[in-house]
Amino acid sequence: MIPAGPQIKLLAPVLSNRMITPGSYILSFQAAEIAGTARPGQFVMVRCGTGSERVLRRPLGIHRVNFTGPAKGEVSLLYSVVGSGTRWLSELKAGEYIDILGPLGNGFSLGPANRRLLLVAGGIGFSPLNFLAAEAVKKSIKVTLLLGAGTARDLYPEELLPQDIEPVMVTEDGSAGKKGLVTDYLKLFLPGVDQVCACGPLGMYRAIEARRKLLKETPVQVSLETRLGCGIGACFGCTVKTRTGLKRVCRDGPVFDIDEILWSEVKI
Ligand SMILES: Cc1cc2nc3c(=O)[nH]c(=O)nc-3n(C[C@H](O)[C@H](O)[C@H](O)COP(=O)(O)OP(=O)(O)OC[C@H]3O[C@@H](n4cnc5c(N)ncnc54)[C@H](O)[C@@H]3O)c2cc1C
């Protein structure tokens, strides 16, 4: 996995914060220092409050960065409102400031000889895979994205996806795209793929793991989302059991090789 570089703490001006599906938002802020160093799969720790309110920062994956053009230095986060911190975040307006620490963690790494990449995204798990898809396209890697949601209205809008990728929409109720779970379509889209990268709920990883024989030797990287404390490797509050001992999700991950994790021991 790609190792973490220097981390930056800053107050960044919010450029926009808009709802894209019910309860999910894209928040963009200006932070050239982070845009210039962040790698796909890395995350930032966001202060979701002021004063003594929610002093523990919340981790959010880096969804998109702009290096060039009029939006140069812009960093975007994709998040779902699940509790008080993300609700506070959803009320931030353009022109206000956001307190950010990052980029943090070890991101995805693309094999140098890769020509075809399969991305598997469960719901809001698409967040870091968007950045990865854009990077892969720049390297002339053909990207297929299996993008899942419960129902049509919760699907990430197709018009916001990076250009030049092949999106395959999947909904559990069949209200848009293919019906079922993204993992039901692994077999169909696996032939010819050099690498799989996934982000989503634990159940999705268990379903990929259960299809290990089907994947044969194809390397699979997954991004884990445990509860984090410090986010910088200091508190050991985020450890997972791996074949080589306990690893910190925030510092050694959040991206791991799927074969490294002892899945029967993981409780997220
Ligand atoms: C490395 C990393 C990257 C992440 N990237 C994203 C992202 O890009 N977009 C996004 O929407 N979310 C992401 N998350 C999850 C996000 O951090 C939590 O949803 C957020 O911290 C919730 O804060 P809150 O104050 O709103 O909710 P809380 O009030 O803290 O919790 C509300 C509910 O959410 C659950 N919850 C809280 N944190 C997590 C977590 N880490 N994993 C699973 N359930 C959790 C709680 O158990 C509780 O049921 C990421 C987590 C990690 C570890």
Ligand code: FES
């Ligand atoms: S959250 Fe503190 S070590 Fe990972």
